[in-house]
Amino acid sequence: MAEKTLNPFEIVQLQVKKACDELGENEAVRKILSVPEKVMEVNIPVEMDNGTTRIFTGYRVQHNTSAGPTKGGIRFHPKVNKDEVKALATWMTFKCRVMDLPYGGAKGGIIVEPKELSIRELERLARGYAKSIAQIIGERVDIPAPDVNTNGQVMSWMVDEYSLLRGVGQTLPAVFTGKPVEFDGCLGRTEATGYGVAIIAREASKLKDLEMSGVRFAVQGFGNVGSHTAMYAEEMGAKVVAISDIDACLINEKGLDVKALMKYMKENRTISGYPKADEINRDEIFKQECDIFAPCALENAITTRNVEQIKADIIVEGANGPTTPEAENELLKRGVLIVPDILANAGGVTVSYFEWVQNLHNYYWSFEEVQEKQERKMVAAFKSVVEMMKAKNVDMRKAAYMIAIERLATPMRLRGWFKDGTYKRA
Numbered sequence: 001m002a003e004k005t006l007n008p009f010e011i012v013q014l015q016v017k018k019a020c021d022e023l024g025e026n027e028a029v030r031k032i033l034s035v036p037e038k039v040m041e042v043n044i045p046v047e048m049d050n051g052t053t054r055i056f057t058g059y060r061v062q063h064n065t066s067a068g069p070t071k072g073g074i075r076f077h078p079k080v081n082k083d084e085v086k087a088l089a090t091w092m093t094f095k096c097r098v099m100d101l102p103y104g105g106a107k108g109g110i111i112v113e114p115k116e117l118s119i120r121e122l123e124r125l126a127r128g129y130a131k132s133i134a135q136i137i138g139e140r141v142d143i144p145a146p147d148v149n150t151n152g153q154v155m156s157w158m159v160d161e162y163s164l165l166r167g168v169g170q171t172l173p174a175v176f177t178g179k180p181v182e183f184d185g186c187l188g189r190t191e192a193t194g195y196g197v198a199i200i201a202r203e204a205s206k207l208k209d210l211e212m213s214g215v216r217f218a219v220q221g222f223g224n225v226g227s228h229t230a231m232y233a234e235e236m237g238a239k240v241v242a243i244s245d246i247d248a249c250l251i252n253e254k255g256l257d258v259k260a261l262m263k264y265m266k267e268n269r270t271i272s273g274y275p276k277a278d279e280i281n282r283d284e285i286f287k288q289e290c291d292i293f294a295p296c297a298l299e300n301a302i303t304t305r306n307v308e309q310i311k312a313d314i315i316v317e318g319a320n321g322p323t324t325p326e327a328e329n330e331l332l333k334r335g336v337l338i339v340p341d342i343l344a345n346a347g348g349v350t351v352s353y354f355e356w357v358q359n360l361h362n363y364y365w366s367f368e369e370v371q372e373k374q375e376r377k378m379v380a381a382f383k384s385v386v387e388m389m390k391a392k393n394v395d396m397r398k399a400a401y402m403i404a405i406e407r408l409a410t411p412m413r414l415r416g417w418f419k420d421g422t423y424k425r426a
């Protein structure tokens, strides 16, 4: 049977429904969580270098504010559309709540191919977007961050523009995170997502009676997330036996030297041609003998086409949405432990939260302090998900959603967003 590809919004709706059903949650909770609170569409006029004006359409979606301000990245991509931004904002709500961060989810996007713009045009677009959404963002309201094709430079322009509009002479760095370290950014943010994936892999290995030192580890994708996942897994004692990127898969039974490969990647922009490994087709990564597999490339990587080949006991989802629901069912039947993306790759948003806290207090932590705080937060989140998994006898993804939904339903109930007869007089 052909695999049914659900769009991201359908997938997230399904996940919310399953978790609400399992919790026996009030119908109002599902209704509230199934729609974003606010969707803004903006049309931004940008003066191009040749003197003409182009209009770019963008969105900012705020999903749920029950637990605090909203948080989520801004992407620049030709395929951005309103439904996708709504789905991504919804996912951010669950990611923030499973990590117990005092945020709901948000997301933004502009329909643009950034490669076609000059650097000055890109700056004007970033400033135009910040100006267009300025009325609905703010350090206690909604805090954007980088996402696909945006970075610390784009955030810096946006902070500058927002501060000109709303700062009355002050710079307001806490409105955006993911800023460069030299401009009120946070040490450890670059490494944060991969570091978190490695921590979660270490915790998950204990559940399977494995020791991180000596586990055979395979990583798909060698960008920001994949390279840091592999680097920290190696530091924790894992033997990284296979790594792939868009061009190739490298294998080495004795373990790859991840830092040397990172250096090679920086110089060559590909892992292909690296001398101290055997090079095979990139999709052979799925067949490699390993204990832990971390898909850290793109969504829909593990599908019914390759699920049979997977030999790992544990899958730690570094990427967002790397496992299709059908493939997940197969893996669960085989007893594979799948640590879901909303937990496994939440290190990035966790350290973004730390950046925000530091900006608000204008007091900055060392790299070691950031990593130590991140580790504590991630281990605590992992433990609460495992407790739910055991208590309710459900898989880890469902358990993570259940935790997040409980942490959303409680403030919504206390705030009186729905009534279910639990209010008690003092």
Ligand SMILES: NC(=O)c1ccc[n+]([C@@H]2O[C@H](COP(=O)([O-])OP(=O)(O)OC[C@H]3O[C@@H](n4cnc5c(N)ncnc54)[C@H](O)[C@@H]3O)[C@@H](O)[C@H]2O)c1
Binding pocket: 193, 220, 221, 222, 223, 224, 225, 226, 244, 245, 246, 247, 282, 296, 297, 298, 299, 318, 319, 320, 345, 346, 348, 349
């Ligand atoms: N960067 C973050 O902080 C962060 C946080 C949470 C989630 N994520 C998610 O993690 C994933 C990766 O993000 P990133 O920031 O590392 O991106 P990136 O662009 O830095 O890296 C992506 C990597 O995937 C590789 N790749 C692409 N297609 C592939 C294929 N078919 N087979 C093997 N490798 C392939 C690329 O060669 C590249 O090495 C995305 O799903 C992203 O949404 C990223």
